[in-house]
Amino acid sequence: MLEMHIQKQFQHKDRAFRLDVRFQTSQSRMVVFGPSGAGKSLTMRAIAGLMTPDEGHIRLGDRTVLDTQRSINLSPQQRRTGYLFQDYALFPHLTVRQNIAFGLQHGWRNPRKQAQHPGVEHWLQRLGIAALADQYPASISGGQKQRVALARTLITEPDILLLDEPFAALDTTLRSSMRQILDELQQQLAIPMLLITHDPEDLSAFGDAVLHIHEGQSHD
Amino acid sequence: MFDTMNAAWIALGLSLKVAGWATTINLVLGVAAGYLLARGRFWGKELLDTILTLPLVMPPTVLGYYLLVLIGRKGWLGGWLEHSLGIRLVFSWQGAVIAASLVAFPLVFKSARAAFENTDPQLEDAARVLGLGPMAIFARVTLPLAWRAILAGVLLAFARAMGEFGATLMVAGSIPGQTQTLSIAVYEAVQAGDDPLANRLVLLISAVCIVILLLAGKLLPGHQRQGSPHA
Numbered sequence A: 001m002l003e004m005h006i007q008k009q010f011q012h013k014d015r016a017f018r019l020d021v022r023f024q025t026s027q028s029r030m031v032v033f034g035p036s037g038a039g040k041s042l043t044m045r046a047i048a049g050l051m052t053p054d055e056g057h058i059r060l061g062d063r064t065v066l067d068t069q070r071s072i073n074l075s076p077q078q079r080r081t082g083y084l085f086q087d088y089a090l091f092p093h094l095t096v097r098q099n100i101a102f103g104l105q106h107g108w109r110n111p112r113k114q115a116q117h118p119g120v121e122h123w124l125q126r127l128g129i130a131a132l133a134d135q136y137p138a139s140i141s142g143g144q145k146q147r148v149a150l151a152r153t154l155i156t157e158p159d160i161l162l163l164d165e166p167f168a169a170l171d172t173t174l175r176s177s178m179r180q181i182l183d184e185l186q187q188q189l190a191i192p193m194l195l196i197t198h199d200p201e202d203l204s205a206f207g208d209a210v211l212h213i214h215e216g217q218s219h220d
Numbered sequence B: 001m002f003d004t005m006n007a008a009w010i011a012l013g014l015s016l017k018v019a020g021w022a023t024t025i026n027l028v029l030g031v032a033a034g035y036l037l038a039r040g041r042f043w044g045k046e047l048l049d050t051i052l053t054l055p056l057v058m059p060p061t062v063l064g065y066y067l068l069v070l071i072g073r074k075g076w077l078g079g080w081l082e083h084s085l086g087i088r089l090v091f092s093w094q095g096a097v098i099a100a101s102l103v104a105f106p107l108v109f110k111s112a113r114a115a116f117e118n119t120d121p122q123l124e125d126a127a128r129v130l131g132l133g134p135m136a137i138f139a140r141v142t143l144p145l146a147w148r149a150i151l152a153g154v155l156l157a158f159a160r161a162m163g164e165f166g167a168t169l170m171v172a173g174s175i176p177g178q179t180q181t182l183s184i185a186v187y188e189a190v191q192a193g194d195d196p197l198a199n200r201l202v203l204l205i206s207a208v209c210i211v212i213l214l215l216a217g218k219l220l221p222g223h224q225r226q227g228s229p230h231a
Helices: A040-048 A096-104 A118-126 A142-154 A172-189 A200-206 B002-039 B045-057 B060-071 B076-085 B093-118 B121-129 B134-163 B166-172 B182-191 B195-219
Strands: A002-012 A015-025 A029-033 A055-060 A063-067 A081-084 A160-164 A193-197 A209-214 A217-219
Touching: A002 A040, A015 A040, A015 A209, A029 A040, A029 A200, A040 A055, A040 A081, A040 A160, A040 A193, A040 A209, A081 A142, A081 B121, A096 A118, A096 A142, A118 A142, A142 A172, A172 A200, A193 A200, B002 B045, B002 B093, B002 B134, B002 B182, B002 B195, B045 B093, B060 B076, B060 B093, B060 B166, B093 B134, B093 B166, B121 B134, B134 B182, B134 B195, B166 B182, B182 B195
Parallel strands: A015 A217, A029 A193, A029 A209, A081 A160, A160 A193
Antiparallel strands: A002 A015, A002 A055, A055 A063, A209 A217
């Protein structure tokens, strides 16, 4: 499912950091596990195309999205990944409904406030956020924001779902309910999923394959 | 009485025309420069920022002198324009526009750079992963989040262009009805001992400036309703 080997050297003033991550699996539920500052998010950004490694290759299923030797480097727009950012990155100037519809059109105009798209209505219902459709992100809770971010990503039908510490900002009850929602969604949609965490419970729930990263280096 | 009023309105009309054009030019150039310096990574970036900010601190007469060197009849750009295209910028209202643009430019540029630097780059990343190209991201994410702060700077730039005196006088002179803007007309009226005209001109320009500042205050960040969609 996912096969990658990437290397990148970071130099900031007198601090140097070397990222060297090698990972290969056919499982579709993958966890990136490691302490903070280890390079987990960098690895995720490299998969999404938001960061370009110095050297290496990344294959998602049968698609090569990066291969520095063959000068292949698909843009984030071409990679068809779904990225769930740690603090959700919802667009503050758009309503929940507009946020979810955002990726459906790629032109110069944002979706209209009143516009009703069957896909958007479907995800609003399915994730239980229909009552919030006309609210702005500033006025909804963290758990609700996460559902909106999830709907915004899933509506674009990505080939892989990348989740950066999806439960870190939630309290314990919310965390277990979100974990269950994600678990069911993954099985229903059969979408491959890579999840960053440092919570052992996530590891047991989603870690069919585990990528351990420590100080920028991957371990088996 | 009628003549006095008429002269004041003509000067106001010219000031609005000059300031309007100067603001339009600055809106394009200032936003572009602000975006370039907020997002670009290149050598000499902060030096460029310093140079672009210079008009804010330099005496307008010095700026006017620079402009004369550049676009004057014997200036290297002005001489070429006059010889090959027959365009003369000095002592024309277009010259006044250039002078006002230069003086007010940093106000738009600075507020645009700050506004773009304050927008979360992660939101642009989110839009990229969702499939949007760079222009669509600018139009749908970056600009909507930054426009309030930019507009506040644009209004200040308009007010500054309205009040421009030194550089305009040096480049465009003081030709009534052609280059004599409101602020220059005040100076001329006082020099000529025409107190009634000076009084009217001063009241007129004060009123215009108060309106602009009130508008700018409404748009400045921190003046927004709680839970505003643009917070």
